[in-house]
Amino acid sequence: MNQIFTVASKEFYDGLRNRWLVSITVIFTVLSLGLTYFGSASAGELGITSLSTTIASLASLAVFLIPLIALLVSYDSFIGEQENGTLLLLLTYPLSKTQLLLGKFIGQGGIISVAILLGFGASACLLYVNMGSIEVLSTFGVFIGSAILLGLSFTAIAYIISLSVSEKSKAAGFALIVWFLFALVFDLALLALLVGIEDGISQQGLTQLMMLNPADIFRLVNLAGLDRGDVNGVLAIAINASLTQFQLFSLLLLWVLLPLTTAIIIFRRKSL
Amino acid sequence: MTLNLTHSPLVLLKNVGKNYGKSPVLQGIDLQLDQGEVLGLFGHNGAGKTTMMKLILGVISPSHGDIEVMGVAPDSKEAWHMRAKIGFLPENVSFYEQLTGFEVITYLSKLKGFDKKHAIALLEQVGVAHAMKRQVKTYSKGMRQRLGLAQAFIGHPQLLLLDEPTVGLDPIATADFYKTVDQLKNQGTSVILCSHVLPGVEKHIDRAMIISSGKVIATGTLEVLRKSADLPVSIKAYGLNGALREDGHLLKYFNNTKSDDILLVPEQEKLATLRHLLNYPNLQNIEMNSANLEQLYQYFLSKEYQVNTNENTVIENLEGQS
Numbered sequence: 001m002n003q004i005f006t007v008a009s010k011e012f013y014d015g016l017r018n019r020w021l022v023s024i025t026v027i028f029t030v031l032s033l034g035l036t037y038f039g040s041a042s043a044g045e046l047g048i049t050s051l052s053t054t055i056a057s058l059a060s061l062a063v064f065l066i067p068l069i070a071l072l073v074s075y076d077s078f079i080g081e082q083e084n085g086t087l088l089l090l091l092t093y094p095l096s097k098t099q100l101l102l103g104k105f106i107g108q109g110g111i112i113s114v115a116i117l118l119g120f121g122a123s124a125c126l127l128y129v130n131m132g133s134i135e136v137l138s139t140f141g142v143f144i145g146s147a148i149l150l151g152l153s154f155t156a157i158a159y160i161i162s163l164s165v166s167e168k169s170k171a172a173g174f175a176l177i178v179w180f181l182f183a184l185v186f187d188l189a190l191l192a193l194l195v196g197i198e199d200g201i202s203q204q205g206l207t208q209l210m211m212l213n214p215a216d217i218f219r220l221v222n223l224a225g226l227d228r229g230d231v232n233g234v235l236a237i238a239i240n241a242s243l244t245q246f247q248l249f250s251l252l253l254l255w256v257l258l259p260l261t262t263a264i265i266i267f268r269r270k271s272l
Numbered sequence: 273m274t275l276n277l278t279h280s281p282l283v284l285l286k287n288v289g290k291n292y293g294k295s296p297v298l299q300g301i302d303l304q305l306d307q308g309e310v311l312g313l314f315g316h317n318g319a320g321k322t323t324m325m326k327l328i329l330g331v332i333s334p335s336h337g338d339i340e341v342m343g344v345a346p347d348s349k350e351a352w353h354m355r356a357k358i359g360f361l362p363e364n365v366s367f368y369e370q371l372t373g374f375e376v377i378t379y380l381s382k383l384k385g386f387d388k389k390h391a392i393a394l395l396e397q398v399g400v401a402h403a404m405k406r407q408v409k410t411y412s413k414g415m416r417q418r419l420g421l422a423q424a425f426i427g428h429p430q431l432l433l434l435d436e437p438t439v440g441l442d443p444i445a446t447a448d449f450y451k452t453v454d455q456l457k458n459q460g461t462s463v464i465l466c467s468h469v470l471p472g473v474e475k476h477i478d479r480a481m482i483i484s485s486g487k488v489i490a491t492g493t494l495e496v497l498r499k500s501a502d503l504p505v506s507i508k509a510y511g512l513n514g515a516l517r518e519d520g521h522l523l524k525y526f527n528n529t530k531s532d533d534i535l536l537v538p539e540q541e542k543l544a545t546l547r548h549l550l551n552y553p554n555l556q557n558i559e560m561n562s563a564n565l566e567q568l569y570q571y572f573l574s575k576e577y578q579v580n581t582n583e584n585t586v587i588e589n590l591e592g593q594s
Binding site (some may be wrong): 003007010013014084088089090092095096130228269 | 325329330331332349352353356360362363366368371375378380382383384385423440504
């Protein structure tokens with residue numbers, strides 16, 4: 001365990017030193033406070049919006065931003081060290097490949113998690129001070145928890161990319177493609193299926209397909225309990241499916257563990 | 273009563289080979305390295321030196337043959353704790369640019385179970401303590417190489433594998449490095465030193481191994497290699513003002529392509545030639561040099577090249593006949 005935490009603390013410190021933590025926290029804080037306070041500006045109102053509208057806006061923002069940032073932070077974790085020669089060096093130390101990968105995951109996952117907690121936590125505090133409702137804290141608890149799992153999931157996916165390519169530039173390219181597929185193309189494809197198939201696709205089938213994308217599971221977790229007026233598109237149909245929040249959280253956790261295990265298997269088989 | 277004290281070698285390679293895909297990178301490598309011994313590993317680019325180091329480090333496994341380091345297979349789980357006793361300096365390593373030199377060595381020291389004090393001592397030993405609070409990205413090439421050496425020395429290793437350790441070091445730093453190698457050797461550390469910079473290495477190694485295209489083409493002490501190569505000894509006499517060129521006995525020893533008065537004398541005729549030179553009354557000094565490592569290296573590599581060329585010619589002729 002010592003080895004894992006040594007690597008984790010170095011990775012976390014690295015993130016502090018190269019300003020990742022500060023930058024991400026500032027981005028999350030500015031955007032979440034902005035959406036919380038100015039979310040209803042388009043309706044001609046200014047000030048704190050309803051909890052439902054705030055979470056819907058934040059979820060729509062986070063579903064694009066968190067995967068992109070997680071991929072950017074982690075895409076070069078292994079290929080970068082391989083190109084610098086430090087990966088070969090570290091593997092001559094009393095440190096297993098699994099320990100190294102888990103250490104990096106805890107360190108870099110820690111950066112994403114702290115940034116999400118601070119950034120979106122600021123909105124929770126603002127709403128709690130204005131509304132004084134305990135519901136704010138529980139709803140934001142679910143939002144922040146699922147956002148962290150979403151970030152960790154894409155960190156693990158970034159590791160698979162980083163361990164599978166031979167050049168850092170290729171890893172960057174693949175990371176962007178993965179983001180594009182999960183954040184944009186997947187939902188468009190679902191919409192195309194809904195509209196394009198003659199007999200339509202069943203609600204059950206649609207929900208099952210959405211489980212193939214951690215970003216959609218994140219959306220479902222957060223939008224399921226909101227006013228229906230704040231939810232539209234494919235999600236509005238899928239939300240009617242009978243998956244509990246616990247099941248959705250479990251699926252999101254599975255989306256962390258599966259890519260992480262895959263990354264470990266790839267790393268173990270990787271020859272330097 | 274006699275005591276039968278046997279000690280196992282620190283590194284043992286028996287008929288080791290490594291293939292990448294179908295192409296062999298190393299073939300039939302035998303090596304025994306004892307405690308406190310320094311082995312110089314030499315070869316052209318792509319000869320298989322780095323692959324051999326990776327095999328000894330346990331980062332990759334051999335395709336055939338057996339490897340033992342400190343009594344265990346280096347790629348096995350049993351070798352886990354042995355890794356803290358091995359120091360490695362890879363070629364062209366680039367450390368974490370954002371971190372300071374102190375942070376880099378502290379991180380790597382912790383991975384081997386050592387604390388900050390040990391890291392500071394190592395930075396002082398390699399001469400970068402004055403810059404340890406600076407980020408690595410501000411370091412010169414020589415300072416980065418010293419940082420690499422500092423991490424290789426973590427935990428007083430029993431075995432050191434150094435890939436091009438003097439690249440980027442100035443002459444003083446190179447001398448300091450070899451001084452450290454000598455000290456470590458005296459303390460019982462075994463060293464495998466891989467270098468392209470041959471001048472200056474030979475004083476610090478006990479044995480040399482020259483590899484080419486994945487095969488060992490020469491191995492042994494420099495004396496053994498000199499005997500095997502049978503290269504002439506160079507003798508330069510001072511104070512004779514060209515008289516040697518008129519000496520019928522010595523004429524055959526002149527290298528006609530050079531204008532200087534250097535005799536190239538076969539090893540077995542060295543003493544007789546020296547006695548002959550001592551008969552010159554004007555002789556002021558004699559400088560004598562046996563074949564150095566660079567000459568030996570060139571000799572064995574060119575011999576290997578000739579053998580390969582001849583083999584290819586024979587094969588081409590046979591193919592032509594059939």
